[in-house]
Amino acid sequence: MTAGAARQRAAPAAGIAVLLAAVAVFPLVFTNATVTNFAVVTLIFVACASAWNLFSGYCGYLSLGHAVFFGTGAYVTGIAARDWQVAGNGVFGLLPLAAAAAAVLAVPLGLIALRVRRHTFVVITIAYFFIAQLAASNLAVTGGSSGLLAPAPGYAAATFNNPFYYVALVLAAGTVALSWAIRRSVLGLHLRAIRDDEDRAAGLGVRVTAAKLTAFAVSGLITGAAGGLWFYFLGQAYPQFAFDPLFDLAVVLMAFFGGLGTVAGPVLGALVLEPAQLYLTLQFTNGYLSEILLGLLLLVVLRFLPRGVLPTAAEQWARAWAARQRAAGRGPAPPDGVPAAGSPPAGGQQAGEVPAGGPPVSGAGS
Amino acid sequence: MTAALRAEAVSRAFGGVQALSDCTLTAAAGQITGLIGPNGSGKTTLFNILTGYERADSGEVFLSRARITGAAPHRVFGLGVGRTFQLTRIFPRLTVLENMLVPARPPPRPGRWRPLAGAGSAAQRRRAAELLEFTGIAGHAGALAGTLSYGQRKLLELACVLIADPAVVLLDEPAGGVNPTLITHLAARIRDLNAAGTTFLIVEHNMDFVMGLCDQVTVLNYGTVVAAGPPQEIRADPRVLDAYLGGAGDGSAGG
Numbered sequence: 001m002t003a004g005a006a007r008q009r010a011a012p013a014a015g016i017a018v019l020l021a022a023v024a025v026f027p028l029v030f031t032n033a034t035v036t037n038f039a040v041v042t043l044i045f046v047a048c049a050s051a052w053n054l055f056s057g058y059c060g061y062l063s064l065g066h067a068v069f070f071g072t073g074a075y076v077t078g079i080a081a082r083d084w085q086v087a088g089n090g091v092f093g094l095l096p097l098a099a100a101a102a103a104v105l106a107v108p109l110g111l112i113a114l115r116v117r118r119h120t121f122v123v124i125t126i127a128y129f130f131i132a133q134l135a136a137s138n139l140a141v142t143g144g145s146s147g148l149l150a151p152a153p154g155y156a157a158a159t160f161n162n163p164f165y166y167v168a169l170v171l172a173a174g175t176v177a178l179s180w181a182i183r184r185s186v187l188g189l190h191l192r193a194i195r196d197d198e199d200r201a202a203g204l205g206v207r208v209t210a211a212k213l214t215a216f217a218v219s220g221l222i223t224g225a226a227g228g229l230w231f232y233f234l235g236q237a238y239p240q241f242a243f244d245p246l247f248d249l250a251v252v253l254m255a256f257f258g259g260l261g262t263v264a265g266p267v268l269g270a271l272v273l274e275p276a277q278l279y280l281t282l283q284f285t286n287g288y289l290s291e292i293l294l295g296l297l298l299l300v301v302l303r304f305l306p307r308g309v310l311p312t313a314a315e316q317w318a319r320a321w322a323a324r325q326r327a328a329g330r331g332p333a334p335p336d337g338v339p340a341a342g343s344p345p346a347g348g349q350q351a352g353e354v355p356a357g358g359p360p361v362s363g364a365g366s
Numbered sequence: 367m368t369a370a371l372r373a374e375a376v377s378r379a380f381g382g383v384q385a386l387s388d389c390t391l392t393a394a395a396g397q398i399t400g401l402i403g404p405n406g407s408g409k410t411t412l413f414n415i416l417t418g419y420e421r422a423d424s425g426e427v428f429l430s431r432a433r434i435t436g437a438a439p440h441r442v443f444g445l446g447v448g449r450t451f452q453l454t455r456i457f458p459r460l461t462v463l464e465n466m467l468v469p470a471r472p473p474p475r476p477g478r479w480r481p482l483a484g485a486g487s488a489a490q491r492r493r494a495a496e497l498l499e500f501t502g503i504a505g506h507a508g509a510l511a512g513t514l515s516y517g518q519r520k521l522l523e524l525a526c527v528l529i530a531d532p533a534v535v536l537l538d539e540p541a542g543g544v545n546p547t548l549i550t551h552l553a554a555r556i557r558d559l560n561a562a563g564t565t566f567l568i569v570e571h572n573m574d575f576v577m578g579l580c581d582q583v584t585v586l587n588y589g590t591v592v593a594a595g596p597p598q599e600i601r602a603d604p605r606v607l608d609a610y611l612g613g614a615g616d617g618s619a620g621g
Contacts (some may be wrong), residue, residue: 181482189460189485193468196457203417204469205443205530 020173027165034282036161040233042274043168047175047226048247049254049266054179055219056252057261058188059212060195061114064248065125068132069220071242072105073098073227078148078237079141087151092167095228102224103217110216114209117198133243147238150231164233171229175222180263182215191215195261246291250277253298259308268310273297369428370395370565371416371447371534376425378411378589385411386589389425393534393567398560400576400597401569403586404609409569410452412586413538416567417449418442429534443469448527449536452569454519456526458512462503465511465522466494469530490529497525501555517548524555534565541572553579577601585609 027036048070056062076098081091113124136142155163182188190211193201202208231237251266254273259265273294280290305312371393378386386408393399401409414420416427418439426435429445437445448469457465467486470493486494498504501521506514511522520540527535537556541549549572556579560566570576576583577597584594587609593600600606 184484185482186485187482189464189467192460192464193457196459197455199419199439200451200455200457201468202439203419203443203449204526205440205471206468207440 023169027159027162031158033161036165038275038278040161040164040168041230041278042270043165043172044226044230044233045250045254045274046172046267046270047168048223049251049258049270050172050175050179050263051219051222051226052251053255053261053266054175054182055212055215057255057266058183058191058195059215060261061117061121061212061216062252063125063216063219064122064252065109065113065128065132066219066223066251067243067245067247068109068128069102069106069223070227070230070247071132071136071237071239071244072102073224073229074231074237074242075136075142075148076101076224077228077231078150081151081232082148085151088154089163091151091153091232092163092229095167095171095225098228099221099225102227103221106217106220107213109220110213114212114216129243129245129248133239136239136243142239145239147236147242148231150235150237152235153232164229167229168233171222171225176263176267178218178222179266182218183263187211187214192261250274250294253294253301256298256308257301257305259310259312262308262310265308265310269308368395368430369393370430371536371567372428373412373416374426374428376412376415376422376427378408378415378420378423384589386415386422389586389589389591391567391584391591391594393565394582395430395565396560396563397581398556398566398568398579400580400583401567401586402571402573402576402583402600407586408589409586410538411589413449413536413567413569416442417447417536443530443532444471446531446533447536448530448532448534450520450523450527450538450540452538452542454516454523456511456514456519456522458510460511461508462498462511462514462522463491463494463507465526466498466529467491469526470494471530494525494529497528500528500558501525502551517544520544520548520552524552528559532564534567535559537566537568537570539569539571541570541575549575 026039030036030039048066052063052066073095077091077094080086080094080097086094109128113121113128116124137145142148153160153163182191190201190206190208193204193206194208194211198208227242231242250273254269255266256269257265257273258267258269277290277294280293284290301308369392373389373391376386376389376391377384389408389412391399391401391412401412403409411420415422418434418437418441421436426433427437428434429442429447432445434442434445457468460468464485467490470486470490495504495507498507501524503514503518503521503525506518511519514522524535524537524540540552540556544552553575556566556568568576568580577600580597582594583597583600585592585600585603585606592609593603593606595603
């Protein structure tokens with residue numbers, strides 16, 4: 001049992017180490033600029049989708065306004081670089097500022113929007129999005145509709161993407177690690193309790209507003225840093241691209257595709273969907289085609305895998321495993337770690353007590 | 367006889383309907399108090415006001431001597447008042463053990479802020495396992511709570527409230543829709559807890575359950591208290607028979 005438990009712990013750790021090593025040498029192996037360009041944007045979206053998920057996926061409040069934080073990060077980076085004349089690697093040093101600005105902005109936005117639930121919350125986040133986009137188009141400090149230019153990074157053409165790649169990798173890996181840590185923490189438990197029944201959670205002593213607001217601000221923090229990096233990588237920010245409704249649809253689709261509320265789901269979603277979209281946009285100069293295909297994909301996912309690829313796959317695998325075990329004559333025991341509805345009832349352990357797991361209780365609901 | 371939880375002259379209207387008018391209810395410390403009355407008489411509204419889920423239009427709520435009128439649900443729970451719901455409320459997509467860890471709060475340690483500490487210390491997990499054993503659903507600890515039967519959900523909801531060691535527990539129809547064997551089991555658990563000092567306030571339609579368990583019974587009708595006293599008095603009170611028991615006292619009123 002201990003050997004099995006140790007193996008269960010060691011296997012994911014080894015897998016993560018191999019994965020990290022692989023992504024670390026990726027730009028050294030694939031030196032094609034288009035490939036590394038795709039990789040940078042994909043890693044930025046791994047961070048964004050995970051950040052969105054650690055709020056919306058965990059606590060069930062679907063935000064369609066995260067582009068506000070993304071655009072805020074982009075503009076704060078751009079304005080700071082312009083006004084303080086920061087260039088080169090120094091621009092990366094502005095990312096914590098972009099993150100902090102987005103997190104600070106998230107507090108009042110969250111305090112207002114998190115007073116309402118479900119559809120009303122979604123509508124308010126959409127309103128935030130339009131307010132932010134209009135502000136960016138009309139304020140003098142943002143450069144209005146002519147946007148902002150980033151300072152030229154001045155990297156050698158052959159390895160131009162590499163600094164961006166490694167910064168994006170640190171951001172993405174850090175976000176996934178944070179998402180994992182939050183999910184298993186008290187905060188994560190409280191967020192998932194809020195997702196299931198917020199009033200009940202409050203009645204059990206959970207400070208629901210504090211938990212939701214913390215997750216919202218952390219989510220905004222990461223999205224702001226991602227927006228700043230994206231701005232520097234692309235070299236420019238315009239109101240309609242820094243505050244892009246398709247950004248919100250993309251991160252939502254990534255999280256739903258991989259598995260809403262799981263740690264790995266949004267990562268898988270970003271790794272599959274972002275390169276796919278970039279590739280389609282490159283292949284078909286008509287940009288709408290990739291959007292139509294992604295829209296169709298969303299419909300397919302919602303129809304056939306409503307819980308996302310990873311939870312459904314895990315379930316299928318567990319079922320196939322159980323079937324194989326049965327076929328091999330080893331009894332219908334489910335594999336380790338899979339909580340099964342048919343786990344042994346408590347009845348046998350409690351002589352003289354009411355067997356709560358036994359037949360009398362099972363019939364209670366009828 | 368000191369009051370653990372007390373509603374004083376509480377009134378509450380929903381539009382034109384006066385759900386509660388000038389209601390005074392005492393759950394005496396260390397006792398089991400029953401709250402009965404026909405459907406729509408205001409029992410659940412009173413529960414909601416006592417636990418912070420709704421605000422009273424007028425009147426006060428006291429916990430022991432402290433005034434807690436209008437306190438938010440999480441504060442009321444933090445002060446030692448736990449409740450269950452008429453329509454059982456659990457977290458279906460959390461495991462049974464995770465359900466137990468939601469209300470388990472770490473003891474406050476000043477100067478140590480660890481927001482990312484894993485949920486559920488070893489001590490909390492041990493306590494959760496004990497309570498699951500106590501209520502008789504320990505075998506399901508790893509299962510998703512949504513897979514439990516109705517009766518098991520009721521037991522989980524109770525166990526979940528107990529993990530915070532509340533001084534007062536409010537149960538809204540604990541025996542509703544539960545089979546007789548489990549009702550006996552539940553009554554025994556409530557007696558055990560009461561013997562250990564927990565105060566109970568119980569809304570219930572099952573007369574045998576209420577009369578067999580409670581030290582005091584309060585009867586609500588149309589939002590007002592029509593009678594309060596020991597079960598045998600309530601049983602014989604003509605106003606109660608008239609308002610609620612329909613004169614027969616056959617043990618299956620309402621539903």
